[in-house]
Amino acid sequence: MPDRVYLDNSATTQVARAVVDAMAPYFDVRYGNASSLHSFGQEARHAVEESRESMADSLGVRADEIVFTSGATEADNLAIVGAALARSGGGGHVIASKVEHDAVLRAVEWLQPMGFAVTLADVDGTGRVDPETVRAALRKDTFLVSIMAGNNEIGTLEPIAEIGRICRERGVLFHTDAVQALGKVDLPMDSVDLLAASAHKLHGPKGVGFLYARRGTRLVPLTHGGGHERGLRSGTENVPAIVGFAAALRLALAERDEVTARMWRLRRRIIDRVLRMPGTRLNGHPEDSLPHITNFSFAGIEGESLVMKLDEAGIAASTGSACSSPNLEPSHVLVAIGVPLSMAHGSLRISTGRDTTDADVERLLDVLPRVVGELRAMSPFKVGE
Ligand SMILES: Cc1ncc(COP(=O)(O)O)c(C=O)c1O
Known part of the structure; x- marks a missing residue:
């Protein structure tokens, strides 16, 4: 189906041709194990270290502050659980926000029965964490704060530079999940101790990510074995994927101004047109946002039905996080920003990529009012009543 339109780039992206080409030789020509001593191994080691340096x-x-992992879920877990287990006295307090990805929320939750206390900071109606809320939540035994750079469901950017500064003043580690932000916005690396990223959100391959861990940050590894990645992540390096990640990041940064300017233009057009439809609301911040993610609620309909109807019309979008799509609970992010339950069920996330065109967006905007109208006609709830 060549005429399908893909508007679910925050779930995953198409691997860019240049990235596929960069990876290809590491499958069948330079396929050595990066730990082997012979020339095959050295080629692979060289590729891994060159990727890390780039x-x-x-x-x-x-x-040496970059640890390659199997993705951002593992990187978030290594940051949070790894920092917790490295506490010499055991126990302590962690702060995250209510709008974090499950990779962070489930990791901090997992720590609780092990004697760690967790505070989930509230957000405002746009999904933003007030740095003063974090400051007020800090305790004597707080050792880690984890606040994402940009939200994967609604796009809202968090004030991570400010939050990181507050943590630094208080001697608390600051971790950020930068999965959706990497390659799209500047990251204040000076204010961050730990940062998780993933290749498949920026036109790289699935199954590879990294954790940035500032020198001197104490982490206990979660996998034990051959001592790869300076002992922090045992397991044979996925050489083609690491090479692909480096190529994807180079491409994203080289094209960033052009691609993000187009994403902003498309986002503004989508917002303008969708908000003219009755019974709609924009979820997230209109301006202080990632350029590629736009989230709406439509009164009186189910987001899942909308996604399926759009798919029948050849348009791929999402209700929110790919991970929670099969789960019919309303999104924790929409609940946290105060979207009424009736509207939280009718959410649609549209996320653009480097190849999204004006024509793709026009097609969505043509189809959407019809599909929403059809679903509302079948719904027992009437918009405006
Ligand atoms: C904000 C955020 N964090 C973490 C992840 C998990 O990344 P990965 O798929 O690399 O495990 C995702 C992907 O859905 C995400 O959007």
């Missing part, structure tokens, strides 16, 4: 360079950090 990524560290573009972030303005040191190469």
